[in-house]
Amino acid sequence: MGLSWPYHALGAYLDCPIVGIQQVPDDGPGPESIRDMAQRYADTVQSLxxxxxxHLxxxxxxxxxxxxxxxxxRRRGCVVGRLIVLDATPCADEVTDDITAAVREAEILKYVLRANGIDLPADDLEPxxxxxxxxxxxxxQHANFGLPSAQLLEILVANSIANERHRSxxxxxxxxxDLTIFVATRGGNDSTLLEDWRPYVRGDIVEYAVDSTHNEMLNAESLKLFGAQLKAALVDGQAPGVSAAGRSIAGVTGT
Known part of the structure; x- marks a missing residue:
């Protein structure tokens, strides 16, 4: 959706500055691809x-x-100390072209409510x-929680639709x-992310399994499960994991 808000929860585990880069509109054209995003974000982090x-x-x-x-x-000659991805697949699944803005808006609203502990009725037939x-x-009884504004929601919907196109x-x-992967395993699905990322990483790959759903990876309960490992991987680079075949193992943007 282009927001870095979920990453604020990492502050409970990391003793370092956390810079979140958000995909927000400006006066110019939006990014045309993920590589375009990367170039813009590289400009941002280098300026800061x-x-x-x-550490990314x-x-x-x-x-x-x-x-x-x-x-x-790296192309610009910079040092990348750590690269960590949380339940991210390197290549797109089949993309559905007929998802409307209304459908995507409903998905985002449901995600926002669930992320804030608001249960949704299973038998609700209303749009x-x-x-x-x-x-x-x-x-x-969540009177202290407010939805994002209608204007912000419109931006999130547009970001989500554009990002799906970029991903495809x-x-x-x-x-x-090197690459470190944290994989959400809730639901019993066997992860192939380590193998999926192997063609796109020349160094070592370490994988951790987290008993969480994909959408809950950055909530407080899930971070209790892997926050210490994340800190070790990000700051120390010494947490144990499962390595990719081929080399031995010694040791931020919005969805």
Missing amino acids: YPGGPY LGWSFGGLVVHELAVEL FTYQRAAELIPER GHRPTVFDG
Whole structure:
């Protein structure tokens, strides 16, 4: 959706500055591809921290972007200290072209409510609109929580649709360093992310399994499960994991 808000929860585990790069509209044209995003974001991080090194983390779609950002920073001669992706697949699944803005809006609203602990009725047959979402908040006794504004929601919907288009046309460039992957395993699905990323990473790959769903990876409960490992991987680079075949193992953007 292009927001870095979910990453604020990492502050409970990391003793370092956390810079979130958001996909927000400006006066110019939006990015035309993930590589275009990576070039823009590289400009941003270099302007903030010209000397590096850069420790990069991305979740979901942000994992694709941060991998390409790492490639771009290396192309510019920068040092990428760590590259970490949270439950991100390197290549797109089949993309459905007929998803409407209304359908995507409903998906985003449901995600926002669930992320804030608001249960959704399983048998609700009404169209899930902004008004319906607003009605559920007092019904579920969450008076202190407010929905994003209608204008922001419109931006999130546009970002989500554009990002799906970018993802469908993206083939990752090979990164010449190491990669750490945290995989959401809730639901019993066997992960192939380590093998999926192997063609696009020249260095070592370490994988961790997290008992979480994809959408809950950055909530407080899930971070209790892997926050310490994440800190070790990001700051120390010494947390144990499962390595990719071929080399031995010694040791941020929005969905």
